[in-house]
Amino acid sequence: MKIAFFVDGEENNAKFVRDALIKSLRKQHIGINSINSQSENKFTVFDCSMTGRQFNVALTINGVNTLPCNKRMIEDHLILAASEMKLLQMPKQIDDPKQF
Numbered sequence: 877m878k879i880a881f882f883v884d885g886e887e888n889n890a891k892f893v894r895d896a897l898i899k900s901l902r903k904q905h906i907g908i909n910s911i912n913s914q915s916e917n918k919f920t921v922f923d924c925s926m927t928g929r930q931f932n933v934a935l936t937i938n939g940v941n942t943l944p945c946n947k948r949m950i951e952d953h954l955i956l957a958a959s960e961m962k963l964l965q966m967p968k969q970i971d972d973p974k975q976f
Contacts, residue, residue, distance in 0.1 A: 877929070877931040877932075878931065878932045878933075878934065879931065879932070879933045879934070880933075880934045880935075880936070881897065881933070881934070881935045881936070882936050882938065883935065883936070883937050883938065884937075884938050884939065884947075884948065884949040884950060885918075885937045885938055885939035885947070885948025885949065886947050886948060886949065887946060887947050887948075888948075890916055890917035890918045890937045891917050893935070893937050894913065894917050894920050894935060894937075897922075897933075897935055898911075898922075901922065901924065901933065904926075905926065906924050906925070906926045907924060907925040907926065908922050908923070908924055909923040909924065909925055909930075910922070910923040911923075916941065917937070918936065918937045918939070919934070919935070919936050919937075920934070920935045921933070921934050921935075922934075922935070938950040938952065939952045940952040940955075940956050942956075943955060943956060943966075943970060943973075944966075944967070944968060944969045944970055945970045945971075945972075945973055946970075946971055946972070947972060947973065949973055951973035952973055954973075955970070955973055
């Protein structure tokens with residue numbers, strides 16, 4: 877079995893979100909056998925077990941760390957793509973990507 881979580885980074889960094897999920901899994905008595913993180917903890921796969929069953933939990937956190945935003949969310953990717961396609965000029969600061 878595989879379970880996936882897709883989370884907006886919002887104002888939390890990837891480590892905070894990943895650690896919160898680890899705490900939640902343990903609170904539910906789910907054993908974490910191994911953790912494999914990639915891309916600055918924005919993609920993590922947990923090999924888990926509970927009541928003798930093995931399964932994977934994948935965590936993907938949206939957001940582009942290189943953008944000058946206060947929050948991290950899926951809109952970051954759209955802003956970056958529009959900038960790279962020369963459809964907009966990247967501002968120095970973006971308070972809320974959804975308002976941009």
